[in-house]
Amino acid sequence: MANKKVDLSIDFLGKRFLNPFMLSSSPVSNSAEILAQAFEAGWGGVVYKTLGADNIKIIHPSPRMSGYNYHAKRLVGLQNVEQITDRTLKDNLADILYLKKHYPKHVVAASLMGFSNDEWAYLAKAAEDNGADMLELNFSCPHMAVEGSGSKVGQAFHLLEKFTATVKKVTTLPIIAKLTPNITDMTEPALYAKKGGADAISAINTVAGISGIGLDDWVPRPNIFGIGARSGYSGPAVKPIGLRFIADMAECRELGLPLSGIGGIETWIDALEYLLVGASTIQVTTGIIHYGHRIVEDMIEGLSDYMVSKGISRVQDLVGKALPNIKETDHFDLGRQGISSYDLDRCIGCGQCYLVCKNTGGQALEWDAEKRRPSLIEEKCLSCMICSFVCPVEGLITFKEMPKDWKRRDTDLMDPELVKQVKLAPFAAKE
Amino acid sequence: MSIADNFKEMEKGFDFTQALAEADRCLLCYDAPCSKGCPAETEPGTFIRKLRFHNITGAIRTIKENNILGGACGVLCPTEKLCEKECAATGIGEPIKIGKIQRFLVEHSWDLGFQVFDKPPARKEQVAVVGSGPSGLSCAAELARAGFGVTVFDEHPEPGGVLRYGVIPIRFDNSFLERELEDLKVLGVKFVCNQRIEGRGGAEKLLEKGFRAVFLGPGLWEAHRLLPEAKEQPGVYSSVKYLEALRKGRFAELEKDFKGKTVAVIGGGSVAMDCVRSAARLGASDVYLIYRRSYVQMPAEEDERIEALEEGIHFLLLNQPLEYLTDGSKGLAGVKLVRTRLGKPDASGRRKPLAVEGSEWVLDVNLVIEAIGNRAVEDSPEWYPGLEVSEKKLIKTADQTGKTAHPAIFAGGDIVRGPGLVVEAVQDGKLAARAIMETLSNEEES
Numbered sequence: 090m091a092n093k094k095v096d097l098s099i100d101f102l103g104k105r106f107l108n109p110f111m112l113s114s115s116p117v118s119n120s121a122e123i124l125a126q127a128f129e130a131g132w133g134g135v136v137y138k139t140l141g142a143d144n145i146k147i148i149h150p151s152p153r154m155s156g157y158n159y160h161a162k163r164l165v166g167l168q169n170v171e172q173i174t175d176r177t178l179k180d181n182l183a184d185i186l187y188l189k190k191h192y193p194k195h196v197v198a199a200s201l202m203g204f205s206n207d208e209w210a211y212l213a214k215a216a217e218d219n220g221a222d223m224l225e226l227n228f229s230c231p232h233m234a235v236e237g238s239g240s241k242v243g244q245a246f247h248l249l250e251k252f253t254a255t256v257k258k259v260t261t262l263p264i265i266a267k268l269t270p271n272i273t274d275m276t277e278p279a280l281y282a283k284k285g286g287a288d289a290i291s292a293i294n295t296v297a298g299i300s301g302i303g304l305d306d307w308v309p310r311p312n313i314f315g316i317g318a319r320s321g322y323s324g325p326a327v328k329p330i331g332l333r334f335i336a337d338m339a340e341c342r343e344l345g346l347p348l349s350g351i352g353g354i355e356t357w358i359d360a361l362e363y364l365l366v367g368a369s370t371i372q373v374t375t376g377i378i379h380y381g382h383r384i385v386e387d388m389i390e391g392l393s394d395y396m397v398s399k400g401i402s403r404v405q406d407l408v409g410k411a412l413p414n415i416k417e418t419d420h421f422d423l424g425r426q427g428i429s430s431y432d433l434d435r436c437i438g439c440g441q442c443y444l445v446c447k448n449t450g451g452q453a454l455e456w457d458a459e460k461r462r463p464s465l466i467e468e469k470c471l472s473c474m475i476c477s478f479v480c481p482v483e484g485l486i487t488f489k490e491m492p493k494d495w496k497r498r499d500t501d502l503m504d505p506e507l508v509k510q511v512k513l514a515p516f517a518a519k520e
Numbered sequence: 521m522s523i524a525d526n527f528k529e530m531e532k533g534f535d536f537t538q539a540l541a542e543a544d545r546c547l548l549c550y551d552a553p554c555s556k557g558c559p560a561e562t563e564p565g566t567f568i569r570k571l572r573f574h575n576i577t578g579a580i581r582t583i584k585e586n587n588i589l590g591g592a593c594g595v596l597c598p599t600e601k602l603c604e605k606e607c608a609a610t611g612i613g614e615p616i617k618i619g620k621i622q623r624f625l626v627e628h629s630w631d632l633g634f635q636v637f638d639k640p641p642a643r644k645e646q647v648a649v650v651g652s653g654p655s656g657l658s659c660a661a662e663l664a665r666a667g668f669g670v671t672v673f674d675e676h677p678e679p680g681g682v683l684r685y686g687v688i689p690i691r692f693d694n695s696f697l698e699r700e701l702e703d704l705k706v707l708g709v710k711f712v713c714n715q716r717i718e719g720r721g722g723a724e725k726l727l728e729k730g731f732r733a734v735f736l737g738p739g740l741w742e743a744h745r746l747l748p749e750a751k752e753q754p755g756v757y758s759s760v761k762y763l764e765a766l767r768k769g770r771f772a773e774l775e776k777d778f779k780g781k782t783v784a785v786i787g788g789g790s791v792a793m794d795c796v797r798s799a800a801r802l803g804a805s806d807v808y809l810i811y812r813r814s815y816v817q818m819p820a821e822e823d824e825r826i827e828a829l830e831e832g833i834h835f836l837l838l839n840q841p842l843e844y845l846t847d848g849s850k851g852l853a854g855v856k857l858v859r860t861r862l863g864k865p866d867a868s869g870r871r872k873p874l875a876v877e878g879s880e881w882v883l884d885v886n887l888v889i890e891a892i893g894n895r896a897v898e899d900s901p902e903w904y905p906g907l908e909v910s911e912k913k914l915i916k917t918a919d920q921t922g923k924t925a926h927p928a929i930f931a932g933g934d935i936v937r938g939p940g941l942v943v944e945a946v947q948d949g950k951l952a953a954r955a956i957m958e959t960l961s962n963e964e965e966s
Contacts, residue, residue: 160572161537161544437611440550458551461608481547481612 095396099404101369102263108133113372114200121184130382134196139173139227142208147175155310157300166324167375168300170232173202182219189220198223213256229269229294232320240269246281253285265289271297275334276341291349293331295321324375328353339367357391365411428470430489442476468498524771526801530693539624543571546616553606560947564618580629584636588661591700593943594623598821643667648731650717653681654942655737655933658949664707675716685767688794723904733956736931740894755852759791759891779803786810787891788818795889796833812840812873854882922952
């Protein structure tokens with residue numbers, strides 16, 4: 090494919106990124122040793138693992154993580170209780186110097202977390218003095234063992250604003266505020282961050298969750314010697330939550346800040362979706378934990394080929410492209426209705442469509458037990474499309490729009506006689 | 521390392537992860553077609569769904585309550601011709617490996633220490649089961665679960681019949697069998713081995729001893745021979761005698777016979793595959809499989825055929841053995857063959873092999889194993905003179921019930937249907953047990 094025709098580079102906060110694919114601040118960005126490999130593999134940048142000021146000793150719980158499986162599929166989600174870095178600030182800064190020396194074209198943002206106002210200022214200055222390209226303020230880790238830190242700050246908006254302002258005062262570097270999804274509306278803390286001086290928002294950090302409980306010990310996983318905790322859940326299952334929050338902030342005119350999208354990204358398609366709802370860069374951890382650095386090769390090649398096929402030459406031209414199509418649900422054209430449509434020549438006779446329609450849908454399918462084939466009673470089809478989700482043959486069941494004058498049949502009554510016995514007065518609005 | 525070590529390892533089944541991954545592939549069909557493909561009414565559609573939803577003990581219960589030999593069937597069933605043949609997933613790829621999942625679940629029950637059965641409240645009626653092969657065990661379990669006192673008689677030193685003495689241990693070994701027999705012991709079934717029910721009216725005599733009913737499932741233990749009229753030929757084994765020697769662990773003796781020798785096995789079924797594969801493991805230098813039709817007509821399962829080929833067995837297809845050649849006093853020198861071609865389908869539906877005139881040739885071999893099928897023991901009809909017996913000395917029963925001409929004697933398995941599958945015998949035993957219960961309950965009432 091003609092990869093040369095497209096340019097995956099993108100400007101973000103005044104820095105040129107080779108591509109929009111970054112490692113997020115997390116277990117995968119804890120040292121130069123690991124990040125050198127990532128840059129060699131093709132990642133465009135990193136948010137270096139959250140630095141601390143060494144005033145409180147950080148010891149990670151053991152074990153730190155637990156995988157969440159779906160049937161035989163392993164690691165559809167990840168539960169982790171890892172804290173900010175447990176390395177000394179000096180060691181981390183030396184590693185940042187190393188990365189900037191050996192990989193000058195790669196962007197290194199430093200994630201920070203202070204446990205007091207002064208610590209925030211101290212860390213920001215230290216990161217700037219040692220070559221960090223930008224700062225990301227960690228207001229969002231949901232499982233910090235230090236009281237009143239992490240997502241606790243991200244949920245206390247005035248505090249978030251104050252710490253951002255503190256950092257702003259001591260640095261000239263661009264500032265990203267990393268926000269927690271463990272709130273209702275993210276535009277609110279984002280606006281506080283902006284007021285404090287943030288230049289961009291990154292989201293989402295992990296979702297606070299409990300993904301598994303031991304059946305013999307009744308301890309949530311990971312089991313830290315008899316204790317479990319609400320902790321950070323990540324991976325493919327959180328992508329819809331991340332996309333929604335990024336879209337919310339991208340649409341918020343008052344905010345108007347560039348965004349870095351995080352949450353459940355493994356493929357170029359996931360990354361592209363984040364771009365389409367308004368992110369300019371994307372960040373990955375769980376995908377790398379699951380598959381290693383190599384997945385960036387497929388992100389680069391996949392996105393490049395996609396852009397060639399769409400005749401789009403700059404990543405920037407994809408940012409926010411889906412936003413005009415995201416509306417409130419009252420915008421739907423309810424006059425247009427359709428049904429599911431079956432290409433029965435390809436049917437293998439598993440009958441799952443019949444089962445789900447019978448148990449959860451419109452009772453719109455009949456079943457020929459002899460031939461093992463469904464047949465659709467069109468006027469009963471709700472177009473829920475559940476049948477198409479369970480059908481193992483790709484594309485066998487599709488949505489088909491019906492003519493304007495087509496009418497769906499009302500749901501059958503079990504006993505029409507009972508209508509006469511219903512006790513119901515007509516609704517009268519009380520002013 | 522001794523020759524016996526070559527037979528120690530039974531081929532591995534699925535582990536938990538593999539079983540779960542395979543269950544994940546299952547389409548969980550509505551009105552599952554696989555559940556209609558089992559002669560013993562096993563419901564893979566149900567036990568795979570249970571596994572998928574981590575109701576693992578429930579899955580095991582589904583298998584074992586229906587088939588006391590669920591593990592054995594999981595290993596030995598020609599699933600590609602039964603449940604897996606009906607699998608809808610074939611339409612988008614490979615059928616689900618149902619047999620392997622079934623075997624896993626039964627083996628997993630042992631790892632879990634999960635007991636499906638409790639000893640039920642005892643009833644006073646005693647029933648005798650003759651033969652501890654699949655039909656006998658199945659019948660015994662079904663009766664014991666209903667509380668009947670059951671005693672199983674077998675002429676062999678240990679119970680299991682064909683499962684113990686008719687299959688090579690790399691396919692199905694004694695420790696697997698013992699664990700599955702454990703369930704019968706939990707149910708209170710008594711085994712009396714080294715006890716042949718023979719002599720005139722042997723079966724009827726059991727009734728005189730106080731057993732209220734007798735189930736006959738003695739199986740077929742006499743081998744069909746290539747040259748029925750000829751006298752015993754040195755260097756020629758029947759599969760029955762050969763496999764029995766193997767399963768009784770007479771490795772030293774067998775090794776002496778087989779090591780470094782050229783061996784030919786006649787036949788194309790599962791037993792023939794067992795014979796060639798085990799002969800190679802006994803140290804034979806070359807092992808030929810002689811079959812009068814072609815590859816696709818072989819009754820053996822595809823897996824077994826491929827394994828045999830990969831283990832270096834020479835398949836000599838479209839060749840019909842005619843006679844044995846001797847080298848004076850010492851033993852076998854060769855087998856005389858004639859090439860065949862396939863004509864029109866015969867009664868079995870397979871194309872009939874026709875000898876190619878003038879194409880006789882001699883294959884130099886030191887040993888031959890005839891694996892061309894089993895038949896009823898010659899004098900077996902005398903054990904039960906009150907029953908109706910066919911020309912092939914098979915017992916005649918009323919369909920599906922195992923009822924014979926004698927009201928208190930029932931029969932099933934190969935002695936009724938001729939050479940069949942383990943799973944078919946299981947079903948025979950189960951249905952006969954139900955008929956026995958019905959008969960005894962009716963007697964109770966009247």
